[in-house]
Amino acid sequence: MSLFFLFYGLIFYTNPRLKHNEWMKIFAGMFMTGFFIINYGQFMFSWQASHFDGLMVSKVSFVNFLKGKYLLFTATSTVAFLLTIPYVYYGWRVLLVHFVMYLWNLGVTVNIVLYFANRNAKRIDLSKSASFNWEGVGATQLILSFLLFLPPFIIYLPFKLLGNPDLALAALATCGVVGILTRGFWINFLEADFNKRKFAILDGFRNK
Numbered sequence: 001m002s003l004f005f006l007f008y009g010l011i012f013y014t015n016p017r018l019k020h021n022e023w024m025k026i027f028a029g030m031f032m033t034g035f036f037i038i039n040y041g042q043f044m045f046s047w048q049a050s051h052f053d054g055l056m057v058s059k060v061s062f063v064n065f066l067k068g069k070y071l072l073f074t075a076t077s078t079v080a081f082l083l084t085i086p087y088v089y090y091g092w093r094v095l096l097v098h099f100v101m102y103l104w105n106l107g108v109t110v111n112i113v114l115y116f117a118n119r120n121a122k123r124i125d126l127s128k129s130a131s132f133n134w135e136g137v138g139a140t141q142l143i144l145s146f147l148l149f150l151p152p153f154i155i156y157l158p159f160k161l162l163g164n165p166d167l168a169l170a171a172l173a174t175c176g177v178v179g180i181l182t183r184g185f186w187i188n189f190l191e192a193d194f195n196k197r198k199f200a201i202l203d204g205f206r207n208k
Contacts, residue, residue: 002036002076006083013090022097022165026152026172029098032084034105036076038148041113044069049123049205056202062194066114066187073110077102100173104152107179111186112147118194121204 009028012021031038040047048055055065081102088095152172159168179186194201 001039002080003083005035006032006080008032008035009084009087009090009094013087013094022093022160023153023156025094025097026101026156027149029084029094029101030105030109030149030152033077033081033098033102034109036080037073037105037109037113041073041110041117043124044113044117044120045201046120046122046124046205052205053202056198063187063191066190069114070110070183070187073113074106077105097169100169100176101152103173103176103180105176107176107181108151109148111179111190112151114186114190115193116147118190118197118201121201123205123207 008031012024012028045052056062081098084098085095087098155171155175156165156168159165159171
């Protein structure tokens, strides 16, 4: 699905009414470079529900478990960004926006996704068919979807209204870089937050 959505930009950049709308570029850039984070991350840690008890008693610390997720998201988002480089055909501004949203996804989107993962206690049985399977879907996913796409708009809009979209992109990029540089802090924060909620998460994953 992530590879399929790399063509998402064609919907916007080939449409004369949308290709000059920078907000649409931001939306497309966030979606294409961060689709795996958003799609896979909204069901964290439900993917490991069947063996989550084993993870909790294994030699792998939860900090390293989180670092593994960060590494997975960083790798997939980097590959996605590289694969969107051909969109430079529609202008260097498009590539710039994609790079800004790539930084945003690594510094902000990842942290939001992992924060809400600590609030997800619905299991997913990977042995079942994915067709019409609503396991793991709950209010958390709806709230997460809203919170993922709202912050970039909140940051971008004031600068846009002031007539300075370049500063808007700089602000989004800065937020992403700060999030990446403070990743150690967020890992410790998420670990402490998980420890407060892990028994509720484990109970939820045990319910079939």
